[in-house]
Amino acid sequence: MKDYYKRYIDKKIAEYSQTIGAICVEGPKFCGKTTSCEQYAKSIFRINTVDTVNKTLLNPGIALVGEKPHLIDEWQKVPDVWNYIKQDLDEDYQFGKYILTGSSTPADKSLIQHNGAGRISKLKMRTMSLFESKESLGIISLFNLFENGEFSLHPNQEQTLYKTAFQICRGGWPLSVMANEENSIKITKNYYNSLFEFEDSKNEKFRNKKPSYFKFILKSYARHISTRASLNSILQDVIQNEERTLNKETLYDYLEALKDLYIIEDLDAWCPNIRSKTAILTTPTRHFVDTSIACQALGISPDDLLNDLNSFGFFFEDFAIRDLRIYSDLYGGSVMHYRDHSNLECDAIIRMPKGKWAAIEIKLGGEELVNYGAKKLNLLKNKLATKSDVVAPTFMAIITAFGPCYKREDGIYVIPLNCLKD
Secondary structure (H helix, E strand, O other): OOOOOOOHHHHHHHHHOOOOOEEEEEOOOOOOHHHHHHOOOOEEEEOOOHHHHHHHHHOHHHHHOOOOOEEEEOHHHOOHHHHHHHHHHHHOOOOOOEEEEEOOOOOOHHHOOOOOOOOEEEEEOOOOOOOOOOOOOOOEEHHHHHHOOOOOOEOOOOOOHHHHHHHHHHOOOHHHHHOOHHHHHHHHHHHHHOOOOOOOOOOHHHHOOOHHHHHHHHHHHHHOOOOOOOHHHHHHHHHHHOOOOOOHHHHHHHHHHHHHOOOEOOEOEOOOOOOOHHHEOOOOEOOEOOHHHHHHHHOOOHHHHHOOHHHHHHHHHHHHHHHHHHHHHOOOOEEEEEEEOOOOEEEEEEEOHHHOEEEEEEOOOOHHHHHHHHHHHHHHHHHHHOOOOOOOOOEEEEEEOOOOEEEOOOOOEEEEHHHEEO
16 A cells, blocks of 8 residues: 555554464554555455344444455454354464454443453554654664663754644644644544544443533533643533532543543553552542544644643653554563652653663653753652662653753753654
């Protein structure tokens, strides 16, 4: 495909195709799941119309017909397809036989009779990172920092705050990325406006919900982006700012639906191996799968971010977390946050296999903010150094929105997000 942008999920699909019978690629609508999976499939069955859904409900076996590897798009609309694939693999097991895509959880999980262990592996796909959208220089490899500390200096003069603000508001949606600047944010807006169209959905969890409720709850979530706001705080925010009557049960139900649609993706707390685990605060940090959703929920433009640098900082943190998740996931890593009862906190902790970890602060940039981030990182390092059962971080870094890429005298890396890759 001429206009296909290579994605990190490609490496995972190629790898898993050699070791498992079926792969299930999950993620938000329009993030590029089907396009990426088509690169590996020789046939495809799309469950994307009411007629196809009804026919497949009557005979799920028709979804499996086609040359292998066979792609079944939006399988979750007919959950019994999962059972048919499991049965088919039991009878004739082949590596890389099926590829499934899904942009929400199944309509009725009770219809799935087997978790797919040993037959179906799940892969998470997000929107495009800056490196995937060809907007990162890619001179700093996250993997190399963990493995050998390889690092390069760069003036990075072309990246501006406005460019970062634009990238945040546009998001990493493939169609938006490939459009010109004038139309790209409009495409993202059209995507946002279609998020909650469930009239024809077989899933009662979505069909019976009000689009207006989704939108005002998302607005509240966006106002608390990159914070550890409690769900009760979000509830009160909805009541006060949206002038709505809402109870906890309804809020939790809608938030679960937003998670099932891969729209919100909170950052869990990191608990190092220290004896007093009660000292760690476990409230997750509120995040989106793509920051542009939060921008659309609040009607925020690049100029709005530039005119409110404090809010810009929170949105940039969410933006950076997305890329850190994508890069670390490729190597089996995970991203978390840290905060203890002394209010010592760290924006991102990257955990890698074999016990390696890194501490990351995320700041817009500038000497004052970089120094502040470095102070917090050194405090965390010194505090954990007193614990005999906690290994030292492999490295510490400050991710910025612009400015040069360099290493400080205290050993902390300063890395603009547009210089980073996997």
